[in-house]
Amino acid sequence: MARPAVLRKPLGFVGRYEHKPGAEKNRTHYCPGCGHGILHKLIAEALEDFEITDRAIMISPVGCSVFAYYYFNAGNLQVPHGRAPAVATAVSRANPHAVVMSYQGDGDLAAIGGNHIVQAANRGENIAVFFVNNAIYGMTGGQMAPTTIEGMKTTTTPYGRNPLTDGYPMKISELLDSLHAPVFIARTSLHDPANIRKTRAAVRKAIQYTIEKKGFSLVEVLSMCPSNWKMDAVSSQEWIRDVLIPVFPLGTLRDRGSEAVEMKRPVPTFDPAKVREVLGVGGGKQKALARRRVDPKYADPSIRIAGFGGQGILSAGTAIANVGLEYGYNVSWLPSYGPEMRGGTANCSVKIREGSIGEPEATQPTVVIAMNRPSMEKFEQILKPGGTLIYNSTLIEVEPGRKDVETWAVPITGIADGLGNTKVQSMVAVGAFAGVTGLFGLDDIKGLLPAMFESEAMVLLNEKAVEAGYDYVTGMRR
């Protein structure tokens, strides 16, 4: 498509920045003179010219460009600090037709994400990486980055970066150029119009190679950060020219685009039977167990299981999720790694659904299994009205506070002790869950145990545990 005889805001940007909070939908959040905006424009122009806005995916980092997704007319993902290459890998592997771009600052890419970028480059992922080198952490207020040059003052190197204590400026392009796989690596700069045009050419080449599935491209762009360099925008350009470029020489380090052929990775396969086999669930058999008729009040449960670390909380959760899977339900299992883990308590969320599962965390559970008192006191609060609370009456001597829920006092630890092994309390809890909800049949669970435990003795013991929990609650019901 011939471009009209006008240079205007490229269509690779959205018209108004609707995702940007506040009233100001027409200006970026960047400081005056910041290089990010220039690079954004070059990328947006390429998205328009190559007509790929419907299949381009921009991975935004953490750093000043964390909000790149406000601006690009593309698929957008914003990911944890330094992890853009990992997410870009996943997106590009899952959807080889997507044109995946990773946009990263020097703190993001070279410090916290240093290993990610090296591994992605080494695997030759089919992605275009735009690496903004402004020699500093911008967003957090001017700390030293791996790329900070010798003698440069930052908030964390107030006397200037000293290689004896802080190491030397890291030359990422040179470092990656030692790898076999990358196709294109270039360092460019935004310090004057001629170099901005060279950056433009490099950006387009990287995107072109990604479209052609040639593999990994990286464009390192020396970019102004007037705010943290404490200079005006024009002086920042001069500082790049006079001070940064001697440390980070410009040029194309590698361009193997003409030799590189379209990369054809083995097509990923999803074989549920193989997955089951590898995970050791269901012994590789494919047929789901026959669904049981479930009282609507127990159907599609959101479950929270909580107790001391060591009570088998997480394994009770995986067992319930695995059994749910065997019935052909959609399931999720999410352990909590909150600070409370260190205090010796653990909890997990399990969801079992006929339909699809959105959020895996059971923020408003319909079933709570509380194995100790602090857990009951904490999680009965969020139990849905009319929900079900199964609590370990061996260790919890108080009555539950909630009166608008169904409560089941089950001496879970005591039952396990009676079987000669406190460790099986998690399977007692699973049995109690099955007995209360009717979601799983006792024989069905027993049939799955051989795939869950290695030794025959453990299978037998856990069979007894499940049965004891199950029988206890069904006995209460009678």
Next chain:
Amino acid sequence: MGEDRRYPFCEIDQEECKGCGLCVASCPAKVLEIDQGKLNSKGFHPSSYKGQGCLGCGNCFYTCPEPGAVTVYLKGYVPEEVK
């Protein structure tokens, strides 16, 4: 205002402009300047085009970090209403 324009022409959206001055420094024809007499709603002195002398080189467009602040109508541009 379209009628008396001579193309090439550089149009600055003064509300979008952040007054960084990069376009001014990039212009070989020296036809851009920061308008010290004006403040936009964000408190920036915006750039402005002197109205003539633009060469249509595109330097200001590529140098400006604000996506929509600069539009350059190149030589040969035909405005909509004339088409």
